[in-house]
Each structure stands twice: as structure tokens, then as C-alpha cells.
Amino acid sequence: MKHLTVSPLKNLIKTTLSVPSDKSISHRAIIIGAIANGRTEIKNLLTSEDCLCTLKIMQQLGVEISNFNNFETVTVYGKGLNSFTEPKNILNCGNSGTTMRLMSGLLSGQNFLSVLVGDDSLMNRPMRRVIEPLTLMGAKIFGREDNTKAPIVITPGILHGISYEMPVSSAQVKSAIMLAGIQAKGETKIIEKEKSRDHTERMLTAFGATIKCDKNEIIIGSEQNLQAQNISIPGDVSSAAFFMAACAIIPGSEMLLQKVSTNPTRTGIITVLKKMGIKIESTNKKEVSGEPIADLFISSGELNATEVKGSTIPLLIDEIPILCIAMAQANGKSIIKDAKELRFKESDRIKTMVQVLNKLGVEVNELEDGLEINGLAGEPFKLNHSIEWPKHSDHRIAMSIAIAALKANEPVQVPGAEWISTSFPTFEKLIHQIQMAVV
Ligand code: S3P
Numbered sequence: 001m002k003h004l005t006v007s008p009l010k011n012l013i014k015t016t017l018s019v020p021s022d023k024s025i026s027h028r029a030i031i032i033g034a035i036a037n038g039r040t041e042i043k044n045l046l047t048s049e050d051c052l053c054t055l056k057i058m059q060q061l062g063v064e065i066s067n068f069n070n071f072e073t074v075t076v077y078g079k080g081l082n083s084f085t086e087p088k089n090i091l092n093c094g095n096s097g098t099t100m101r102l103m104s105g106l107l108s109g110q111n112f113l114s115v116l117v118g119d120d121s122l123m124n125r126p127m128r129r130v131i132e133p134l135t136l137m138g139a140k141i142f143g144r145e146d147n148t149k150a151p152i153v154i155t156p157g158i159l160h161g162i163s164y165e166m167p168v169s170s171a172q173v174k175s176a177i178m179l180a181g182i183q184a185k186g187e188t189k190i191i192e193k194e195k196s197r198d199h200t201e202r203m204l205t206a207f208g209a210t211i212k213c214d215k216n217e218i219i220i221g222s223e224q225n226l227q228a229q230n231i232s233i234p235g236d237v238s239s240a241a242f243f244m245a246a247c248a249i250i251p252g253s254e255m256l257l258q259k260v261s262t263n264p265t266r267t268g269i270i271t272v273l274k275k276m277g278i279k280i281e282s283t284n285k286k287e288v289s290g291e292p293i294a295d296l297f298i299s300s301g302e303l304n305a306t307e308v309k310g311s312t313i314p315l316l317i318d319e320i321p322i323l324c325i326a327m328a329q330a331n332g333k334s335i336i337k338d339a340k341e342l343r344f345k346e347s348d349r350i351k352t353m354v355q356v357l358n359k360l361g362v363e364v365n366e367l368e369d370g371l372e373i374n375g376l377a378g379e380p381f382k383l384n385h386s387i388e389w390p391k392h393s394d395h396r397i398a399m400s401i402a403i404a405a406l407k408a409n410e411p412v413q414v415p416g417a418e419w420i421s422t423s424f425p426t427f428e429k430l431i432h433q434i435q436m437a438v439v
Contacts, residue, residue: 004398004417004428006405008380013253013434019240021046021233022261023423024171025291027054027098028203029231031106031179033076034063034084036207038228042074045233049422050096057103060087078228081183086112090151093118095346095393095422098172100150101130105176107154108139109183116152121346121393123150130176133164137180137188161186161222168341169314171196171265174218178204178211181220192216194311197265199291203231206290234261234293239424241269241319242399246434247298248278249329249407251378255434257296259284268308268315269323270296276330277304305332305375313339321400324353328362329407330375340369346419347394355390356397359383360404381408389415395422402431 026046031054033040045051055074059065062085064077093099093116100116104127107114117123128148134141140157143149161184164177174190178200181188193216201213207226212219240260247253262270262282270280279301282294305327308316316323320342327334342349350371357364357373361382365372381404389401398416405412420427 002418004402004414004420004431005411006402006414006431007411007435008408009250009406009435013247013250013255015434016256016258017243017430017433018258019235019243019260019430020048020424020426022236023048023050023238024098024197024199025203025233025261026051027102028175028199029233030054030058030065030076031102032203032207032226033228033231034058034078035081035106036078036226036228037080038078040076040078040228041230042076043072043230043232045071045074046236047071048425049094050099053092053094053096054099057091057093057099060089060091061085081109084110087114090115090117093122095119095121095419097122097125100127100152101172101176102179104130104134104141104152104154105179108134108137108141108157108180109159110154111156114154116150118150119393125149126344127152129168129170129173133162133173133177134180136162136164137177137184139180159184161188163189163191165191166193169194169196170341171198171200175200178218178220182209182222182224184222186222188220190218194314195265196314197263199263202290229289231289234288234291235259237261237266237269238318240296241322242403242427243430243434244269244273244278244280244296244298245322245326246403246406247300248273248276248303248326249403251300251302253300255298257298259293260296262292262294265315268312269319272306272308272312272316272323273326276306276326277302303330303378305330305334307335307337309335309337313341317341318396321349321353321396322403324357324371324373325400325404327373328357328360328375328381328404329378331377332375334373334375336370337367338369345394347392347397349394349397352390352392352394352397353400355387356401356404359387359389360408383408383410383412392416393419395419395424399424399427402427
């Protein structure tokens with residue numbers, strides 16, 4: 001998808017949508033399937049560019065992976081932790097921070113040289129956060145600019161367990177340490193100040209690992225004997241959030257989102273939208289492959305400003321760009337604080353969203369760790385033609401602009417639309433679906 005033009009919606013939304021599978025769980029299914037023993041069948045793997053990077057890297061490491069019926073089922077033939085072979089070339093993680101950080105942990109315990117690179121955005125994202133704890137574990141891992149950035153070079157090291165208090169809340173770093181921990185001598189303990197998404201813990205447990213999780217503490221032992229499992233991946237709540245927000249900014253809309261992950265470490269967006277006045281009901285609640293899922297029925301009315309901060313931030317970190325769009329349509333001033341991590345995502349999402357909101361005619365104040373947004377109380381976004389859209393390579397910024405365009409005073413050619421396929425290959429199709437399904 002190179003160009004995407006989105007026209008304002010003339011009417012209400014009334015439709016049922018299926019969003020693509022969860023990106024975080026998809027990465028983990030490929031990686032944990034590869035280190036388990038036996039045949040792991042993955043249903044509904046997300047085949048976005050990010051997840052395909054993880055899949056290709058696993059194949060470069062000698063893992064056999066086959067797919068049936070255009071990725072309907074992907075089979076990973078896992079042969080255990082010691083089965084990888086030295087890659088003949090560099091390992092390209094593309095735009096995917098999850099791939100680079102999780103692979104850093106996994107490769108730190110391997111007996112060969114590996115080099116991880118990515119695209120321009122990823123090569124500028126912070127990697128000290130992963131290099132530092134892995135080095136403490138005995139890894140021989142190095143990065144450009146005094147071990148702060150990729151390329152990341154890993155040579156064989158002998159790993160031992162550590163007790164590590166995480167300085168920032170990050171599921172990618174936590175998962176890297178766990179994937180190194182299962183190859184280390186002795187136990188590894190990780191302490192989080194604020195709980196981040198727990199998909200690695202859940203999936204390792206489902207594959208039979210011995211792992212103790214108590215509130216914000218994880219203890220994982222070495223020499224794990226992981227057994228292959230069949231995994232079914234639920235819809236991604238981070239992708240669903242774009243369409244929840246579409247409902248929220250078009251009052252009177254109704255939408256059913258099917259089979260969405262409702263893992264409590266990911267549902268901050270549901271809690272906050274409810275607080276703003278959106279009705280969200282969960283039905284058909286189930287547990288699939290260790291993860292809770294449900295159908296979500298969204299109905300919108302008046303939208304009120306709110307404040308989001310503290311331990312809620314990691315529970316909706318990826319949803320903040322689209323939450324800014326909902327806040328920009330609310331009655332009153334909304335505030336987002338304690339979210340400095342946004343500056344280290346695929347773009348500096350505080351700076352980029354400030355530019356986006358300015359372009360949309362919204363009064364916004366940039367904070368060091370967040371934003372203050374004066375809502376338009378339901379007035380359409382009025383594009384400011386003397387301001388440029390920000391240049392970016394960030395899928396979530398592009399999708400946030402596309403959703404805002406549904407409530408703009410003129411059609412919008414979405415800048416950076418080519419990045420959307422890193423996480424949401426069917427986004428354009430679903431935008432058309434809601435445009436066709438107006439009542
Ligand atoms: C992810 C963790 C989060 C999130 C990212 C995916 C994961 O990043 O922003 O999109 O799959 O573990 P951090 O670990 O940097 O918080």
C-alpha cells in the first residue's frame with residue numbers, strides 16, 4: 001500500500017469487523033515454536049512485514065518452517081535450543097523492534113556469530129536497554145555508538161542467571177532476558193516497576209517451561225524442556241483500537257470486533273475509552289492458547305476528556321497515537337503523562353503526534369513525557385494548509401491520520417501509508433468496509 005486517500009464519513013458506522021492477528025503473540029509463536037521440541041502448528045499467524053522478518057531470520061538460522069494455504073496454518077519444526085546453525089549473512093529485522101530485541105536475547109546464548117540490522121528507523125532506536133542486561137548475563141554483545149544502537153554483533157558467550165530490576169517498562173527487553181535466561185546457568189529473576197505485556201511468560205508456560213510469575217516478578221530457570229504446541233493467535237487489540245477510535249469520534253456508531261485479545265496487560269485502551277464515555281461490552285469470552293479473547297461490541301455517544309498516566313501507560317503504550325485522535329474530538333482538555341517511552345518508538349510519537357494534531361487544527365501542548373490536548377468537542381478536524389504533515393516511517397502514525405480523516409473537513413492523502421503493512425496488512429480493506437457500511 002503506497003497511497004491511501006481517506007474521505008470523511010458522511011454517516012454513522014454500523015458494522016462487524018475482524019482485525020488481524022496479534023503482532024506480539026505472532027513473533028513469540030515463531031520464536032518459541034523454533035526452540036521447542038516438535039511440530040508447532042500456528043493458526044492465524046500475522047503475516048505483516050514485521051512478523052515475516054522474524055520468520056525469515058528463523059529460516060536463516062536453519063529452522064524448517066512451512067505454510068499451508070497462503071499462511072492459514074504455519075508449521076514450525078522445532079528441534080530445541082541447540083539446533084540453530086550459524087547464519088551465512090546478516091539478520092535483517094526491518095522495522096521491527098520486537099524482532100531485534102527478542103533475537104538479541106536468543107542469540108546471546110548461541111555458539112556462533114550473528115549480526116542484527118534493521119531499517120533507518122530501527123537503526124536509530126535505543127539498544128543499550130537490551131545490550132546492558134545481556135552483558136551482565138555474560139553475553140558478548142556489542143552495538144554501534146558505544147553499545148547504544150544497531151548493528152548488534154553477538155559472538156559466543158557463557159550465560160549465567162541474574163537478578164535484574166528493569167529501569168524502563170519494556171516487554172521486549174524483559175523477553176530478551178527471558179530468552180537468554182533459559183540458556184543460562186542458574187535462575188534469572190526479572191523485576192518490573194510497572195507490568196508490561198506478558199505474552200512471553202504465558203507462551204513459555206503453555207510450552208511447559210518452569211517459570212514463576214508473581215505480580216511484577218518473574219523467575220525463570222535454565223535447561224527448559226519446551227514441548228511443541230498448537231497455537232491459535234487472537235485478533236490484535238492494538239489494531240482493534242483504530243476502529244474503536246473510529247466509533248468514538250463518530251458518535252452514535254456501533255461496531256462488533258470479533259475475537260480480540262483481551263489480555264489485561266494490553267487492554268488499557270478499553271479502560272480509558274470507557275472512562276471517556278464509550279460503551280464497550282465483551283461477549284464470547286474464551287481462553288485460547290493461554291490468552292484471553294472476546295468479541296467486543298462498541299457503541300459511542302458523548303466523548304469526554306480524560307487524564308492517562310502512571311501504570312496505565314504500559315497497558316496502552318502502542319495505542320497512544322490513536323488515543324490522541326479520540327482525545328482531540330472529546331469535550332475538554334485531555335492529558336497524557338509518564339509516557340516518555342513514546343519518544344523511542346518507530347518515530348518520536350510525542351513529537352510526531354503534536355505535528356499531526358497541529359495539522360488537524362487541534363490545540364496541543366508538547367510535554368517532555370506526554371501531551372495536553374484541547375478537544376474539539378465533536379467539531380470536524382479542519383486541516384491547516386500552512387502546516388506540513390510530519391515525515392515519518394511509523395505505521396501507527398499513518399493509521400491514526402487515516403482514522404482522523406474520517407472526521408476531517410476534506411479528504412486526506414495519508415502520509416507514510418506504505419508503513420501500514422508492517423502491522424496491519426488489511427487496514428485499507430477495513431477502512432473501505434466501514435465506508436461502505438454506513439447507515
Ligand atoms: C512489544 C512491546 C512494546 C510495544 C511493541 C511490541 C512486544 O515495546 O511497544 O510494539 O511485542 O514485546 P517495549 O517493549 O519497548 O515497551
